[in-house]
Amino acid sequence: MTRTVDSYRFISGITRRMIKNWIKMEAPRPIPWTPLTKPLSECTVALLSSAGVALKSDAPFDQEGERQNPWWGDPSYRILPKDATEEQVRLYHLHIDPAYAEQDLDCLFPLQRLQELEDQGRIGRTSPRHYSIMGYILDPEELLTKTVPALIRDLKEDFADVVVLVPA
Amino acid sequence: MQRELEAAGLSTICLTPVPELTASVSVPRIAAIEYPLGRTLGQPCDDAGQMAVLEATLGALESIQTPGGIVHLPFEWPEDPKEVQNHPPEDPPIGRYIVTHPWTLPRLLSRRVPD
Numbered sequence: 001m002t003r004t005v006d007s008y009r010f011i012s013g014i015t016r017r018m019i020k021n022w023i024k025m026e027a028p029r030p031i032p033w034t035p036l037t038k039p040l041s042e043c044t045v046a047l048l049s050s051a052g053v054a055l056k057s058d059a060p061f062d063q064e065g066e067r068q069n070p071w072w073g074d075p076s077y078r079i080l081p082k083d084a085t086e087e088q089v090r091l092y093h094l095h096i097d098p099a100y101a102e103q104d105l106d107c108l109f110p111l112q113r114l115q116e117l118e119d120q121g122r123i124g125r126t127s128p129r130h131y132s133i134m135g136y137i138l139d140p141e142e143l144l145t146k147t148v149p150a151l152i153r154d155l156k157e158d159f160a161d162v163v164v165l166v167p168a
Numbered sequence: 169m170q171r172e173l174e175a176a177g178l179s180t181i182c183l184t185p186v187p188e189l190t191a192s193v194s195v196p197r198i199a200a201i202e203y204p205l206g207r208t209l210g211q212p213c214d215d216a217g218q219m220a221v222l223e224a225t226l227g228a229l230e231s232i233q234t235p236g237g238i239v240h241l242p243f244e245w246p247e248d249p250k251e252v253q254n255h256p257p258e259d260p261p262i263g264r265y266i267v268t269h270p271w272t273l274p275r276l277l278s279r280r281v282p283d
Contacts, residue, residue: 005240007188010249013275014266019189021277026192031235032175033196040226048173051206070261071281075241095260096206097253101204113215113222117270123226136260139281140169148169152176163173163183164225166208 036162043161045117046127048151049109051101051133051168052093054078061092061134073136075143077151080130082111093137096168108166127158136168170195181229183208183221187238199228203245204252210243217243226278 078121101108187200193203210217
């Protein structure tokens, strides 16, 4: 029998209290739904990470802004090519330990694993572009009004069918 | 955010170590995993382990037939939670702020951002 994942196994203290509180604040809403219309072996799959991943050649996520105003988090997004490697990226996230992903990006942003799935024919193809936001955002307004429409536009340009969201 | 992507015509799944939180915002599909933050797919350099998690996540995407479906993945993290090293290099700014402004903790707990 499959067991139920314990959301709090690795989370304690104030973070745990905060998450439990945020859960209580939410009410169920109607859920959008796009069923798969073709097998995964014909689908283009894109990743969306909230770990603040950016190419070193790209503008960093704004960490100084968050240090100045701890209630604020950078709501922008970055594009990562499908063959980006640990050497080419940095993680800009003040709430996680980025060392693991900077050692091996696939433990948080599995670009190589996705390419291998394409090579095996398990998925149609890995999207040419993948995406990251920085997940510490208490007020999601700019994320939802500016970043998300741009993400949708980019995903559709690449004919993405599936998005796998991976948090930090 | 996942809701918006799905509404725009993409099929989405969230691989999350905090499924209760993710589910509370009414997302289409969830693959729950009991792994620590920062290593959601698994240990660095454990290619096979990461692949197993990614394959299971895609399997969950295929198997979930009703909106809001959650699949609990069976993977077990090898370390005891007390042994897990997960500290960011610097204390998060909000953490430091709450320590020096403890009366603002209720705001953080209820997600009321000061103007």
